[in-house]
Amino acid sequence: MADHYEVLGVSREATTDEIKKAYRRLARELHPDVNPGADASERFKQVTHAYDVLSDAKQRQQYDMGGSGQGAAGGFGGFGDIFDTFFGGQTQQRGPKSRRERGQDALLRVEIDLDEVIFGTHRDLEVDTAVLCETCQGSCCQPGTSPITCDICHGSGQIQRAVRSLLGNVMTSSPCGSCRGYGTIIVSPCVTCQGQGRVRARRTVPVDIPAGVDTGLRLQMPGSGEIGQAGGPHGDLYLEIKVRNHEIFSRNGDDLLCTLDVQMTDAILGVETTIHALDGDVDLELKPGIQSSEVLTIKGRGVTKLRGNGRGDLRIGIQVVTPTKLDHREKELIKAFAAGRKQQATQLGHFQQGLFSKLRDKFLG
Incomplete structure (x- = not known):
């Protein structure tokens, strides 16, 4: 009779979970409802019997010690099973069992x-x-x-x-x-x-x-x-x-995400600044006229890929901050600035759920 481990395609040191996964994979492939062939049916019986033996700790131990491992797949597995059924005996194993047992995971x-x-x-x-x-x-x-x-x-x-x-x-x-x-x-x-x-x-x-x-x-x-x-x-x-969650940075796959508050004047005129990333400082150049919800991408400053080479990117969403408290002089300067520009009429547009919705679409897009 074929070796049970070979039938399931696992090593003799395979864990219970590995044996279960191997059985499920083969069962889906060989089940009579999926594969009606005679050869597949016979293999399905062997796979099921092998799993019945190896998934039971006591039967597996007996099998590893030289027992036949004959079980219920397709009827009685031999004279030992007949004796077990009618007389309550146990199949003779080859020699005494060992006191040594594998430790728990x-x-x-x-x-x-x-x-x-x-x-x-x-x-x-x-x-x-x-x-x-x-x-x-x-x-x-x-x-x-x-x-x-x-x-x-x-x-x-x-x-x-x-x-x-x-x-x-x-x-x-x-x-x-x-x-x-x-x-x-x-x-x-x-x-x-x-x-x-x-x-x-x-x-x-x-x-x-x-x-x-x-x-x-x-x-x-x-x-x-x-x-x-x-x-x-x-x-x-x-x-x-x-x-653990970070107070500033979040993760999307191998990319790191964050937002950067930019003062209105810096957004208008542009500015060079430095941010403190998780692995060191990053120099940024904000071009004049930068808008809220724009995303700056810093290549190779994200998370190292678990499987593969290289790192993800650092993606920085821009949020332009509008001042809410102005003194008299600042208000006059803003009014003079506005008066010197050709104003565009206000226009209706599609409703959006604010900056973070737009950033989310760009981060995940």
């Missing part, structure tokens, strides 16, 4: 500032997790001792018994109740970890967060989760990113 949420997104940042995260017991180094035994062979199952981890049936006497096997299927018994468990081979502790995990991340993104750090029982392999650590 962990999820941490990390908040960073918008300016840290531009070039990436480093964090030293404090994590409460399971670490290797320094006393027994994962052996689960008190130093100077070791497990002894179970005298009930003689190290096999299984107990065989004869069951009378219509087929005659049938030999079935089940995990040894004395050693719980391990084949050995720990007479003197480590007092530090109570025979688990690991203890809870606080450790520091260094993390390099790449540039260009955004809120909701999850980063996987293989092998940085908790250690497994009896010094088993580490699980994975997942980091869920949250980018």
Whole structure:
């Protein structure tokens, strides 16, 4: 029978989510309602059976240890399943099971500032997790001792018994109740970890967060989760990113957006100015007659692209500020200015929801 991992197209170290995704993809492709061919139907049964085995932690462990993994896809998977059904026995596995288990995955949420997104940042995260017991180094035994062979199952981890049936006497096997299927018994468990081979502790995990991340993104750090029982392999650590809102700048994809208040006189005459961006100063030249809702684009001063080269742009929306409080002299100067210009009659135009609506259209356009 084909290997279940090969049937699903995943590695033997695949996570439960990776197995689920692979199954869903193949099921959509091979389902009889979509692909009525005989070959597709047979493959669909194999894919479904492989998923049934690998998605169940207990069945997967038995399969990885050499069990047949025969399940319910298409009827009984062999004599072992018949015995399980009628006599309550379990399929004999090859040798005792291991005490070593893979550690659990962990999820941490990390908040960073918008300016840290531009070039990436480093964090030293404090994590409460399971670490290797320094006393027994994962052996689960008190130093100077070791497990002894179970005298009930003689190290096999299984107990065989004869069951009378219509087929005659049938030999079935089940995990040894004395050693719980391990084949050995720990007479003197480590007092530090109570025979688990690991203890809870606080450790520091260094993390390099790449540039260009955004809120909701999850980063996987293989092998940085908790250690497994009896010094088993580490699980994975997942980091869920949250980018804090900035009081001035916002983000649209890889672009940074902001607005710049310009005094009316500077808008009329033009001006050179400097703004403080997230990654340093930017020199701007505002040409005479610049209007509200115009957008200036500074190439390459946005966020570094997460996948790919280069950076986005810095886009600056202009807002011309009209003074509301003028002294007598200023009013007279404005009146003289207005009197010296040829005035255009006021005209009606299409209703707009103000500056920010126009800026939004230009920012996102």
